[in-house]
Amino acid sequence: MRKIPTTRLYAFIDGRLDSSSKDESYFQTYHYSIMDRKNASPPGNCRFAVPKKGRLNEKVMEMLSGAGIEFHREPRLDVALCKNLPITIVFLPASDIAKYVGEGNIDLGITGYDVVEESMVEVNKIMDLGFGKCKLCVQAPVVDEIKNVEDLAGKRIVTSFPALTKKFFGPLDAKKGVETKINFVSGSVEAACGLGLADAVVDLVETGTTMKAAGLEVVSDILSTQAILIANPKAQHQDIVDLIQRRLEGFITARNSVFVVYNISNHLLAKATAITPGKRSPTITALDDGESKSVSALVPKANVNDIMDQLHDVGATDILVMNLSNSRM
Numbered sequence: 001m002r003k004i005p006t007t008r009l010y011a012f013i014d015g016r017l018d019s020s021s022k023d024e025s026y027f028q029t030y031h032y033s034i035m036d037r038k039n040a041s042p043p044g045n046c047r048f049a050v051p052k053k054g055r056l057n058e059k060v061m062e063m064l065s066g067a068g069i070e071f072h073r074e075p076r077l078d079v080a081l082c083k084n085l086p087i088t089i090v091f092l093p094a095s096d097i098a099k100y101v102g103e104g105n106i107d108l109g110i111t112g113y114d115v116v117e118e119s120m121v122e123v124n125k126i127m128d129l130g131f132g133k134c135k136l137c138v139q140a141p142v143v144d145e146i147k148n149v150e151d152l153a154g155k156r157i158v159t160s161f162p163a164l165t166k167k168f169f170g171p172l173d174a175k176k177g178v179e180t181k182i183n184f185v186s187g188s189v190e191a192a193c194g195l196g197l198a199d200a201v202v203d204l205v206e207t208g209t210t211m212k213a214a215g216l217e218v219v220s221d222i223l224s225t226q227a228i229l230i231a232n233p234k235a236q237h238q239d240i241v242d243l244i245q246r247r248l249e250g251f252i253t254a255r256n257s258v259f260v261v262y263n264i265s266n267h268l269l270a271k272a273t274a275i276t277p278g279k280r281s282p283t284i285t286a287l288d289d290g291e292s293k294s295v296s297a298l299v300p301k302a303n304v305n306d307i308m309d310q311l312h313d314v315g316a317t318d319i320l321v322m323n324l325s326n327s328r329m
């Protein structure tokens with residue numbers, strides 16, 4: 001079966017392709033939809049866009065699964081219906097998601113904060129998701145020894161983020177009375193200087209491996225970014241938006257926390273609970289011996305070994321740590 005062009009798929013999801021636009025694409029779309037009803041979004045469903053590939057895709061899929069958002073995606077289809085909730089998952093390039101959410105074609109989405117800022121659309125930034133962390137930076141060839149970003153004003157910049165680059169260089173240009181030439185490329189930005197197409201680039205840096213391999217160095221940071229949950233400000237499915245937010249928060253808390261349980265003598269209790277204050281407060285239960293307590297609390301997973309050492313040092317015993325599979329706060 002032929003895959004319909006993505007733009008037509010959006011139009012179909014959107015309801016923009018109707019019987020008044022019976023061109024070839026319409027028939028192709030219509031034919032496709034009646035051959036496989038899973039490709040349509042039921043009108044009452046909340047439309048939730050997620051990155052179809054790239055850096056964020058795997059983590060988002062893991063998060064949806066952890067949050068109990070179950071769906072079956074047919075091979076090569078970019079729309080999947082949720083099995084257990086009135087949600088249609090729409091798989092889109094990360095760079096398009098903010099625009100579609102901002103324009104209201106999609107109710108809810110996950111993409112990078114960088115994409116949201118670049119798209120210059122108004123969306124509700126619901127929550128940071130704690131992955132996809134990197135920085136958008138101005139980078140120039142190491143050999144050029146450019147230490148001051150003002151030296152790049154008026155020069156040639158290649159980037160996948162033309163709007164943010166323009167915004168960044170605007171004041172520098174105004175100060176120098178020049179105009180920085182900004183050229184868009186959709187990928188492999190780091191190659192532009194080596195190819196003689198640019199004096200500097202504006203690109204994402206996480207570990208710095210790509211930048212260093214291309215002989216570049218950071219001249220200035222523009223923005224810190226991470227994956228973010230966004231919604232259309234007028235989303236009609238606020239109940240579903242709230243539900244997804246709660247579920248993702250629960251999953252993130254469970255992923256980042258562990259449950260610690262230990263015993264401690266009554267006279268050392270205050271010292272121990274200062275180490276494990278919990279989210280709201282630790283749970284304290286009296287032991288039968290009348291001299292000690294059992295304490296349980298959530299602690300950050302990243303620090304658990306330090307916390308266990310500190311508990312041991314203040315006299316706690318029988319220290320147990322348990323992973324959480326999910327939570328609701």
Ligand SMILES: Nc1ncnc2c1ncn2[C@@H]1O[C@H](COP(=O)(O)OP(=O)(O)OP(=O)(O)O)[C@@H](O)[C@H]1O
Binds near residue numbers: 055095112
């Ligand atoms: N190296 C990185 N480390 C962390 N997050 C990143 C990194 N590169 C990109 N991201 C985040 O992921 C988002 C999507 O970037 P990605 O390069 O995966 O986009 P794509 O163009 O959809 O995929 P592809 O590069 O496979 O075509 C970025 O907007 C950014 O928020």
Ligand SMILES: O=P(O)(O)OC[C@H]1O[C@H](OP(=O)(O)OP(=O)(O)O)[C@H](O)[C@@H]1O
Binds near residue numbers: 187205211
């Ligand atoms: O600092 P690093 O850890 O090397 O990561 C930075 C690189 O990651 C992203 O590209 P990606 O690898 O996703 O491919 P792309 O160039 O096709 O977007 C980004 O555009 C950088 O090139």
